[in-house]
Amino acid sequence: MKKIFFIPLMIAVLSPQAFAQNPPRDADAEAVRAMYTRYSNVIKKRGFTCFQGGENLRAFRFSGDYDEIQVSIAREKKNRATEFRTTLTKNGRIEERVFSFNNTNPNYPVTAVNTVVAWLLSRTIMEGESRGESENREWKSPYYGWFAAGYHRAHDTVKIYPEKREGGYYFGMSATYDPSRLTEQPYMPLRFGDYMTMDIWAVADTAPERRNYVNEHFFNFDIMFYGSHRFTRSGQSTRRVVYGFYTGMEFFRPGWKDNVLLWSHDLYRDQPHIQYMIWRAVGWGLTAQWNNSTGSYSASFMAGLGPSINSSLFAISWDAQDEQNRSPLFQSLTGSKQNYYYSTAYPVSAMLAAERLWRLRLSMGYNFCFFLSSDPAIKGEWAWDILQIFKPSAGVYLLDNLMLNFNYERWYVHSMLNGDHLSHTWNRLLMELRYVVR
């Protein structure tokens, strides 16, 4: 029995492989590795994030724009020479050079590394490049979004919302800074400013006597301070998720001029309305995107909290006498006629969208915000407000970048002040032409 085990053991131990020397190190392969490593170490210090895999290296820089570099180095032995075919693609500009070294020189790998790295860096360090000088190449833009103009009309369940019988001119824009989507990397960490969204819209009244000011206006800025991007591709289908922590500010106000559109003015004294300003100190958000042969689909969600200033339905319908009797939560000074209170806001938003479904874009959005009075100096008084916005929309692409969009919004506000409750609903309709930028 012992022989049965001993003989195979000896064969294994004494086999030629066991005595063979370690295979000679592939100096060329090591040189290529060193080229990648030294090059990436330098450009990392200049703000690039590098990913090395197999026979190529990809690097990205997001600081306010999008820079993309791809490097591939192929090696080939030709008698006494070793060739390194080096290709550098920077923002769509492709350059290639073949370096040849005498491989009988024992120091040639060091020389090769120094030379190839120097060439790569010399083609990389070119500050002040502009897209204007790069018409013939594809330099991808990190922004996408739209500009829109249209007709907007709002009315409520009781009356037409502040003298808007005629509706108003609508102007809006949305921009998303999202450079990581261009990388198609399976994973990328995102740092401060690597993902931002900006939404702005305003409505100008059509009434000639009020055309000199903008009425309703809104903005929302969110900036990511820590997050991740994940991407997978399967055939023609792609899936991408961006999630992380954000900070942002959201603002809505029904009137521009302080001295006209205050609660005490006719426009608002008799009209329910809401205005708010939220600093979303911390928000957690997720955006998922799917692309396949039928279209593009996306889902987004964000929840956060932070200090805010907002109005209440209880702060309307006052005359000068009532002003003296209002709740101290409403911080107005005599004469300043404000109707807001300081609060903590808990905003939540969600959106589902299908894009390029045939020529259509369909979306469904929902916004919720709970405002809770938070002025520590005022005791025994409390208030809260709930704002809910439900917003389906449908659009059709007339041209590749031009879309006719219909947007309906139902705004619901519920106010509580010291146990009393009020609520109100507005309906809004928007018809707009969107110029879409990808």
Next chain:
Amino acid sequence: MAFIFSFGANAFPAGDEPFSIALLDTTAGFTVLRDLNNEGFFEPMRAPVTYLTAPTPPVGSGFFLTSALTSSNENDMANFSLLGKNSLDQNFRFAWQVEKGSGITEDALSRVLDLAVQARTGDVNGVALDNAVSRSDVTGFSFTFNSDGEEAISGYSLSMNIGPSQRHYFWRTFGELMFLNSLGVLNYFLIQREDNMVDWEYKLNREDARKKITDGWCLDTNNFRTNSIYHIYSGIIYYQTARSNNYGPWGSFVWTFAASTFWEYIGEYREQVSTNDQIFTPMGGVIFGEGLRQLGLWAERSMPRGFARGLVCFVLDPMRIVNRQLDRWVGESFVVNVNFVNPAQSMISKAVLEGRR
């Protein structure tokens, strides 16, 4: 200028190996190296410095630093050359040129000496490629091949930008924020005095100042738009001021908060400090300031050069445009050529120098 360019010779890394520096001004009447030596410029290097009055070639592993004055078109140019040899037996030469009397003469010399000291104990390729090019002040880089083929590099060329020092940026940020707050004070006390008087509680005296501090912060009663638009816009300008003075997002936030605090305590000394302003000014500054800054950077690279681009960039990030112009006024670029010198060439160079002398 010496105040502005305080990069200084203190940046030299102290080497373990002893070495010496030999200085030689090769043009009669142009004694820039002697003057720098007399001013103690080389002292931080902790190396014996010899000012040569006769062209004696240096010995050992030291630096041989020479200056020469040349005239090109309208300008007199100061040419510098630094010859050295390192522990790998590499002979190298750094050569660079600045205008005679330029404010960056010392800073350029500092940076080259910094590279030369690194090259004493390491591969010159490594110093040029890995250390120098990774610096953000290197704005251009090229190299030359040996004339007998493509197998080796004979030298590098680095374009280095000498901008203001970090200390300069600090004081410039401070000055600009003071200036902006001063404009705010003019507006507050002169233009919108009537509106602002509503919540004045303190007078300009020691008792009220003490009371203002002990009263602490409160949520203010200003109108909605002042709280939500004007203060945020102030924050944007504060943030972009610091950001365009070479501070990162976190440093710029600290400056924005400091400027807001200054405004609340000093600018608006007649009012109680506003908690909401102290939140919305710096945070609005960070959120919108960074967003608009990035948009401005992108617009600058995307739009064709011209008035429209300038206008868009100025609207999005005015302080970056202002500070970039200031940088151009006080900063300057120069090109350093780094060459490998074989021993024979090194001797020839020295012989030429001797001949010139």
